[in-house]
Amino acid sequence: MTYHLLSIHQFEIKEIFEIFNSIPIIKKHISVPISRLACSNKIIVNAFFEPSTRTSLSFASAMYRLGGNVITFNKEYSSINKGETFPDTIRTISSFGDILILRHPERGIMMKAIENSQIPIINAGDGDGEHPSQAILDLYTIYHKFGYEFQTKTILFVGDIKNSRTIHSLLELLHMFPSMKIYFLPFHNKFPTNIMINKVKQVHNQSDNLIFTFSNVKFDLFDIVYCTRNQTERESSWVMTDSIKHEKPDFIINNYFVNKLNDDCILLHPLPRNQELNDDVDSNHRSYFFKQMELGVEVRMAILEFVMNKNNKSLLDL
Ligand code: CP
Numbered sequence: 001m002t003y004h005l006l007s008i009h010q011f012e013i014k015e016i017f018e019i020f021n022s023i024p025i026i027k028k029h030i031s032v033p034i035s036r037l038a039c040s041n042k043i044i045v046n047a048f049f050e051p052s053t054r055t056s057l058s059f060a061s062a063m064y065r066l067g068g069n070v071i072t073f074n075k076e077y078s079s080i081n082k083g084e085t086f087p088d089t090i091r092t093i094s095s096f097g098d099i100l101i102l103r104h105p106e107r108g109i110m111m112k113a114i115e116n117s118q119i120p121i122i123n124a125g126d127g128d129g130e131h132p133s134q135a136i137l138d139l140y141t142i143y144h145k146f147g148y149e150f151q152t153k154t155i156l157f158v159g160d161i162k163n164s165r166t167i168h169s170l171l172e173l174l175h176m177f178p179s180m181k182i183y184f185l186p187f188h189n190k191f192p193t194n195i196m197i198n199k200v201k202q203v204h205n206q207s208d209n210l211i212f213t214f215s216n217v218k219f220d221l222f223d224i225v226y227c228t229r230n231q232t233e234r235e236s237s238w239v240m241t242d243s244i245k246h247e248k249p250d251f252i253i254n255n256y257f258v259n260k261l262n263d264d265c266i267l268l269h270p271l272p273r274n275q276e277l278n279d280d281v282d283s284n285h286r287s288y289f290f291k292q293m294e295l296g297v298e299v300r301m302a303i304l305e306f307v308m309n310k311n312n313k314s315l316l317d318l
Contacts, residue, residue: 003310004121005303006110008132008172015306016176020140022302029301030065039068043097044304047073048124049104050233054271055124055134058296059101059304066301071097090116099307105233120307128163128234134270135169137299141292142224145266154181154221156212158253159228159276160190166270167228171196175203183221185212187230187250187276214251219260227253227269227277227289254278258286268292 044063048056060070073093080089086109094100094117102113107127114121125131142150155174157167161184174180182200184192192200197210212218230249258267258281266288269277273289281287308314 002114002117002120003307004110004114004117004123005132005307006114006121006123007130008135008169010132011173011176013176016136016139016173019136019299019302019306020143022305023140023298026066026301026305027298029067039063039066039308042068042099042308044068044070044099044101045073045093045097045119046070046101047093047103049075049102050125052103052124054293054296055103055131056101058293059122059124059133059300061297062300062304065297066304068098086112087116091118094118094121098313099304120311122303122307125165128165128168128231130169130172131165131270132169133300133303134166135173136303137296138166138170138226138268138270138292139173140299141268141288141295142266144291144295145288146223150180151177152179153223154183155224155226156183156185156217156222157192157226157228158185159187159249160231161186161192161196161228162190163231163234164228164270167226170226171200175199178203178205180204181206183210183212185214185217190230217257220262222261222265225253225258225261225265225267227267227273229272229274229276249274249276252276252278253281255280255284258284261286 044059046056046060063070078084078089090113098119100117100119100121101124102110102121103124103126105127107129110121110123110126123130123132142153146153161167171182174182181204186192191211200206200210253267253276255278265286267281267284267286269289269292271289271293305314
């Protein structure tokens, strides 16, 4: 049976560490001549039905660095504009490569995609559902900073908790590490659901109030602050206009805020950012979001190899 990477729920802890531990080995392959890599004849199909910079290009870069190739589906210039259905599109593009990297605005559409795909699919974001490769990258970034001690750290999620698929996936991943503590600083009307709150309380044995407001944040409590932008595109009537682009968030994370955090605390953001994360924090030593973005290539090299291995193939000639 084909192994698709659709959700964080599929993982066991040992597989997460398998991916982390494979990264230094896989990184060595960046300098290996392409002819020695098994994936020199392999192709990923990048199909993004929703905009992306980091996920699409880091998967492409990862594949090229492994010696493979990338083809890109472009929705605007595709036969969707001639009435082709989603199942026919998936059937077609999945016959042209070895792994399909798929992003789509509809939550849950991956199940329809796998019914029609000839090859493994990696979920690169489905609406407000999941973004599993980002969650693995986020946790790897935390591990990169704190080592195995990350399992005792405390994280504050900031922003659009309701709609952020990166938070949804990362939360599920953190539930595998019950000694971690989790808190929220949500935008107005972007609160975690009761299901999310109850699961945190139960799994992480937290009985205190999990929700902070901007005026009562306990700055010294956190080791990691994970910001997200307002996911305006998830509102049903969404059209990107200049007024939305320039819409002020409920509050802004700036140096005034960040300098009150512990000296060793790290500031993460899956990016892109809007106004919620001021660029005056960029040179703050706690800012780790550009490092997080850069690690995306090596983490996705490891994820590509992990998915191929699960399908009894390998990208590397080890
Ligand atoms: N973090 C992330 O998913 O970024 P992109 O939307 O640019 O892929």
